[in-house]
Amino acid sequence: MMTGPMIAGLWADTVSFFGENMVAVTLLKIVVVLGALLGLVSYTVLAERRISALIQDRVGPNRVGWFGLLQPLADSFKFLLKENVMPAHVNRIYYVMAPCIALAPALLTFIVIPFGNTLAGEPMVIANLNVGVLWMFSIASLGVYGIVLGGWASNSKYPFLGGIRSGAQMISYEISMGLSLIPVFMHVGSLNLMEIVNAQSHLWLFVYPNLFVAFVIFMISSFAETNRLPFDLPESEQELVGGYHTEYGSMKFAFFFLAEYANMITASALMVTLFFGGWQVPFALPESLNHPVTWFAPFVFQPISLVHLLSFFLKILLLLTMFIWVRWTLPRFRYDQLMNLGWKIFLPVSLANVFVTGIWMALRH
Amino acid sequence: MAIKIERPVLKWHEKLYFPAILGGIRVTTRHFWRTIGTWIAGKKYGMVVSAGRVTMEYPEEKWDVPEGYRGAPTLVKDPDGRVKCVACQLCEFVCPPRAITITPEPIPGQLPNAQVEKWPKEFEIDMLRCIYCGLCEEVCPEEAIFLLKDYSFVGESREELIHNKERLLELGGMHQDKIYKWKNK
Numbered sequence: 001m002m003t004g005p006m007i008a009g010l011w012a013d014t015v016s017f018f019g020e021n022m023v024a025v026t027l028l029k030i031v032v033v034l035g036a037l038l039g040l041v042s043y044t045v046l047a048e049r050r051i052s053a054l055i056q057d058r059v060g061p062n063r064v065g066w067f068g069l070l071q072p073l074a075d076s077f078k079f080l081l082k083e084n085v086m087p088a089h090v091n092r093i094y095y096v097m098a099p100c101i102a103l104a105p106a107l108l109t110f111i112v113i114p115f116g117n118t119l120a121g122e123p124m125v126i127a128n129l130n131v132g133v134l135w136m137f138s139i140a141s142l143g144v145y146g147i148v149l150g151g152w153a154s155n156s157k158y159p160f161l162g163g164i165r166s167g168a169q170m171i172s173y174e175i176s177m178g179l180s181l182i183p184v185f186m187h188v189g190s191l192n193l194m195e196i197v198n199a200q201s202h203l204w205l206f207v208y209p210n211l212f213v214a215f216v217i218f219m220i221s222s223f224a225e226t227n228r229l230p231f232d233l234p235e236s237e238q239e240l241v242g243g244y245h246t247e248y249g250s251m252k253f254a255f256f257f258l259a260e261y262a263n264m265i266t267a268s269a270l271m272v273t274l275f276f277g278g279w280q281v282p283f284a285l286p287e288s289l290n291h292p293v294t295w296f297a298p299f300v301f302q303p304i305s306l307v308h309l310l311s312f313f314l315k316i317l318l319l320l321t322m323f324i325w326v327r328w329t330l331p332r333f334r335y336d337q338l339m340n341l342g343w344k345i346f347l348p349v350s351l352a353n354v355f356v357t358g359i360w361m362a363l364r365h
Numbered sequence: 366m367a368i369k370i371e372r373p374v375l376k377w378h379e380k381l382y383f384p385a386i387l388g389g390i391r392v393t394t395r396h397f398w399r400t401i402g403t404w405i406a407g408k409k410y411g412m413v414v415s416a417g418r419v420t421m422e423y424p425e426e427k428w429d430v431p432e433g434y435r436g437a438p439t440l441v442k443d444p445d446g447r448v449k450c451v452a453c454q455l456c457e458f459v460c461p462p463r464a465i466t467i468t469p470e471p472i473p474g475q476l477p478n479a480q481v482e483k484w485p486k487e488f489e490i491d492m493l494r495c496i497y498c499g500l501c502e503e504v505c506p507e508e509a510i511f512l513l514k515d516y517s518f519v520g521e522s523r524e525e526l527i528h529n530k531e532r533l534l535e536l537g538g539m540h541q542d543k544i545y546k547w548k549n550k
Contacts, residue, residue, distance in 0.1 A: 054400045055393045059420040329389040 029126050030111075037110055040316075041261040042072030048324045055328045082250035087154075090247060094153030099248065099255030102146025105139045106262035112136055113269045114194045116279050116309040124279070124309070125194055132193040133185070136270060137178055140225065143263060144170040147227070147234055147244045150256065154247035162243025165335065166234035169224055172342030173231075177221035179350040180214045183357035184274055187211065197278030206275040210357045215275045217350050222267040224338070227260060228323060230330040231338055268319035269312075276315050279308040435499040436513040438490055439537030440530065443545065447478055448534065449509035452485040456501035456510060464494035465501060481547050488530040492518050507546070511537060 046061070046068065053060030062068040086095065112132040116124030129135050144166055151163020185191060187208070188199045199205075206215045224231040235243040245256045272278060333341070378384060403417025421428070430436070443449050452469035470486035472479050501510045513536060520526040528536070 051397070053420075054397045057396060057400050057417060057419045059404065059418060059422065062422075325390065325393065326386075329393045330386060 026126065029124075033110060033115070033126060034107065037107065037262060037265060038258070040265055041258055042076065044261050044265065044320055044324075045075070045257075046071050047320070048327070051321070051324050052328045055325075076254070079251050079254040084251065085249050087156075087247050089155045091153040091155060094149050095247075096252070098146050098150035098153055099252045099259075100146070101149060102143055102259040103255045103262070105143040105146075106259040106266065108139050109136050109266045110262075110269065112193055113266070113273055114197055114278055115269070115312050116305055123194065124305070128192065128194055130190075130192050133181065133191050133270075133274075136266075137174075140263070140266070141170065141174055143259065146256075146259065150248065151234075151244040154244070156247055158240045158242070159244050159246045162234040162236070162240050162246070165236075166227070166244060168335075169227075169231060169233055169338060169342075172339050173221045173224040173346070176217055176342060176346035176350045177225060179347070179354060180217035180221065181274065182350075182354045183210050183214050186354075186357050186361060193273050193278075197273055197280065200277040200280055204275065204277040204280070210353055210360065211275065213349065213353050215271070217346050217353075218274070219271060220341075221346065222271065223323075223326065224342070226263040226267050226323075228264065229327040230333050232327075232332060233335060233338060236332060264320065264323050265316065268316045268323065271319055272312065272315040279312040281307060281311045430514050430516070434512075434514050434516075435497050435502075436516045437492065437497070437518060437528075437536065438495065438499075438501050438510050438512050438533075440488060440509055440533040441511050441537040441540035442534065444539060444541055445545070446539070447481075447547075448484055449507050449540070450485050450488065451481055451507055451509070452483045452488075453506065455504045455506065459500045459504045461498060461500065462494040462496050464491040464496075465489070466491075478547065480550055485530060488533060490528045490533060492526045492528055493523060508540075508542070511540065513537075 049071075050060040050068070060068065061071045064070040064074045086092065111126040112129050112135050114123070114125040114128075127135075147166040148163040151159040151161075151166070154160070184196070184205060187205065188196045190196060190199075196205075205211045223229075227234050233243075234240075235245070237243075240246070245253055248256060399417045407418065440448065440450055452467055454467050454469065457463075457465045457467050466487075466489045467485050468487040469483050472481055472484050478484075497512070497516070499512050502512050515536075518526060
């Protein structure tokens with residue numbers, strides 16, 4: 001067990017290693033980003049319910065608060081206050097572990113996303129890793145373990161089928177998803193997301209034809225990665241009664257739910273970062289607006305950084321709307337159609353895209 | 366015998382999915398804006414549009430029930446303000462769920478309507494038992510019970526939902542018919 005002095009010692013070591021300022025600022029950033037992320041998750045759920053309602057000629061939740069804006073609060077209270085039912089036939093340890101395993105990667109992946117340039121001299125990213133995208137992929141692919149484990153631990157046929165589908169879906173899409181991004185890295189010459197954003201200060205990456213193809217493949221793969229329609233096979237309410245989370249209720253179900261929407265936000269953020277210029281303001285106004293800020297001014301308030309944050313936020317909202325809109329437009333793919341698309345179309349196309357980009361770059365030099 | 370179904374051969378652009386996806390998005394976008402439009406038209410200008418929003422926001426908006434709808438039973442008075450019920454207890458007898466309880470009383474001799482002889486001292490309809498069948502209205506020889514178009518009664522206790530004479534008369538009000546059956550008897 002950790003005793004008080006041990007924790008104090010660990011804290012002292014951490015502080016002496018990173019410096020007091022850095023630890024405090026990072027903790028602050030973590031708290032703010034986590035809060036913003038979870039807040040955005042709950043309002044994405046509300047937006048999803050409202051938009052789906054309007055698309056289906058309904059009205060949607062409009063009772064709690066002004067225009068139903070307090071609905072997320074009511075929902076979360078409901079989830080928290082519900083009885084925590086555990087079916088008798090489940091594997092208890094894995095059953096509790098699975099939602100946590102699903103949620104943790106969904107929240108962890110966001111730390112490498114640059115959500116602004118600098119604010120008071122602090123780079124607006126929690127961890128400015130040089131292997132940012134690799135970190136993203138390695139952690140994001142852990143999310144599927146939560147789903148597979150949930151399907152297995154539930155010890156019931158529909159969750160089990162959902163878990164299997166999730167695994168198959170993941171290996172069909174993860175490869176082409178990763179390969180589709182290689183042209184981006186060839187173009188920018190870095191895996192650091194901050195540098196990828198800085199490279200787009202003049203021209204966003206999706207305007208290049210080869211990178212547009214990469215974007216389309218990446219976007220469609222993210223639908224599969226986040227278990228959204230048209231690829232929500234692990235969940236498929238109609239055939240699998242909810243798939244992997246059939247046996248889950250109350251807060252444990254909410255964890256899966258949060259994970260799905262957090263993944264959606266992270267996928268949108270990654271798409272914004274890689275293809276739509278991250279926090280850059282569109283139509284590059286004055287040079288200083290979009291250019292990487294070199295004038296290092298600690299603790300000086302720069303209103304322009306708020307514009308960057310806002311720009312990033314609005315771009316994410318647009319992509320989230322697209323995610324939601326596609327869900328309520330398209331029917332679900334069949335199991336074999338999904339595998340066909342992943343292995344026979346996206347994999348060759350993304351590989352070809354890497355070669356074409358290589359040849360193009362060689363010719364250009 | 367096996368039936369052979371000719372599957373349509375898709376052209377290359379149809380196999381790309383994208384035109385179909387865009388077509389689908391066009392449809393959902395149309396519905397989205399149409400629903401918003403009819404919602405605003407309904408809320409702001411009170412317009413009823415046949416297409417668009419199909420949700421009826423119930424407690425605020427209600428159905429127009431048809432003529433002859435069988436809602437809650439009530440007692441009525443004639444234009445002179447006389448309670449038309451003569452406490453014959455036919456409705457109590459016919460009521461299938463036995464929701465009606467009548468306590469009859471002779472009308473005191475000095476009152477102007479004394480020739481009618483009987484009136485209800487108490488008249489209770491238990492709305493928790495009432496099945497809205499309308500037999501009481503049909504059986505009443507005095508046309509003293511009428512069914513309203515209201516169908517929804519909400520109460521916080523069981524006692525509140527047992528309508529007594531006072532409440533029934535208040536709900537029923539005055540009935541404007543021209544026949545004064547007891548006037549000249």
